[in-house]
Amino acid sequence: MGWTDERVELLKKLWLEGLSASQIAKQLGGVTRNAVIGKVHRLGLSGRAAPSQPSRPTFKAPRPPRPMAQPAPRRLEQRAAPMPAPVYFVEEPGSATVLTLGAHMCKWPIGDPSTDSFTFCGRRAETEGPYCVNHARIAYQPQQPRKRSGATELARSLRRYI
Numbered sequence: 001m002g003w004t005d006e007r008v009e010l011l012k013k014l015w016l017e018g019l020s021a022s023q024i025a026k027q028l029g030g031v032t033r034n035a036v037i038g039k040v041h042r043l044g045l046s047g048r049a050a051p052s053q054p055s056r057p058t059f060k061a062p063r064p065p066r067p068m069a070q071p072a073p074r075r076l077e078q079r080a081a082p083m084p085a086p087v088y089f090v091e092e093p094g095s096a097t098v099l100t101l102g103a104h105m106c107k108w109p110i111g112d113p114s115t116d117s118f119t120f121c122g123r124r125a126e127t128e129g130p131y132c133v134n135h136a137r138i139a140y141q142p143q144q145p146r147k148r149s150g151a152t153e154l155a156r157s158l159r160r161y162i
């Protein structure tokens, strides 16, 4: 009796289930134990594992290293240190406000423009410019002392509106 595909499949199945060659021969019928063993060898099934321990290696793929949880770079903090609040050097309040400032009055701003106490110098301006003598000296001196830079910047920006 030859090895049909069906009988080969049955042989494989019984062999893998753990039956002995003689048991398989009996199940198949028409073949000897030696024939079963020979067929098993030709099929490459001889090294079978015990049925209770299927030869399926528990293979754990190495887990890829988890990328380090990095917080998003906080570029805003790196870009600019907070601007210091502008320092207005201490000065007596001026005599003029936005409403009363005249054409020939010193337009030197004094105080914080966002507050009601903001005034302009209001003294008589020089003929050549918008400021009184004292303030013109401050406004046009080539090297501004650092503590006055805030006020002079303010003055420059205000010139556009006056």
Ligand SMILES: [Zn+2]
Residues within 6 Å of the ligand: 106, 107, 108, 121, 122, 123, 131, 132, 133, 134, 135
């Ligand atoms: Zn002035």
